[in-house]
Amino acid sequence: MTKSDFPASLIRDLFTYEDGLLSWRMRPQSLFRTKRACSVWNARFARKLAGHVHVSRSGTRRKTIITILGTSERHLSSRLIWTWHHGEWPSGLIDHEDGDTLNDSIGNLRDVTSAGNSKNMRMHPGNTSGVTGVCWHKKLGKWKAEIMANRVKKHLGVFDNIEDAAAARKAAERMLGFHPNHGRASHV
Template sequence: MRWKDRPELKPNDRARLTGTVAGHANSGGHIQIMISGELFLAHRLIWKLVTGNEPDDEIDHKNSIGSDNRWDNLRQATSAQSTMNSRRRSNNKSGYKGVYWNKKSRKWETSIRMGGKCYYLGGFDDPKDAHEAYVEAAKRLHGEFARVA
């Protein structure tokens, strides 16, 4: 989104702002834009501009990049679906989404959530095998919102 020419601004401000990218990234990486003293998230503004409607729930970025507001990267999603599309956590020690080390069993274990329930997928000697089980379950349970990395 870019600022259009705004006649109410001083000539120098008009020249400086017209055509520049609107807004800035917030701490979560989403672009926010100040309009008439009120902050708006760019992806929600884009949804409303394109569809003519307020989003029913959340707007999910398919590639999980909050600043990538291309129309083909946006989709409506529930909070749960948006969570399914989240990236591997930064504190993950296995290197694979959904895979963790269990000291007690001395195995790489994996589980997945769906519909408020946690499904244990098993314990494995190799984290790659645990990840394969996670990927299969994510594709089956999360469908288009499955993110496996």
């Protein structure tokens, strides 16, 4: 999602933050056309959790979506929480260090580039070896290790056993600045 047109200072006026969750604040009557509309909104939403959990069609991606001030502009709660804490919109993507897109605790969020975000991914669900970047090379009868960084795939070698291939892959990840959680088991 891109930067919002909403000023970052408005986020603290609209929400309270506690334990990775945003709740709606009471809204002043100046934001409404009538006193009744203000009363109805505050009775219905104030002090309640903001947003809803959106699940992708495949069921693998989950995130909390929040609509602000009745506009059609939807926001990820992680971006709003980052803005609430730092007073400005994130410059890149928000990465969840532990991989749980519903864990929006500020200590779990990082403002990263797209390349940085790709260095903290789960294992692909189609992986058959159980180790990211390692596969069986049928023709050679050995384990092959490779890594992709900055859109360049690098061959790390072929190995007699999977442990050596995995060690080569992990060493390359450390050298290229991958997050320690990269390649963790995929949730289904």
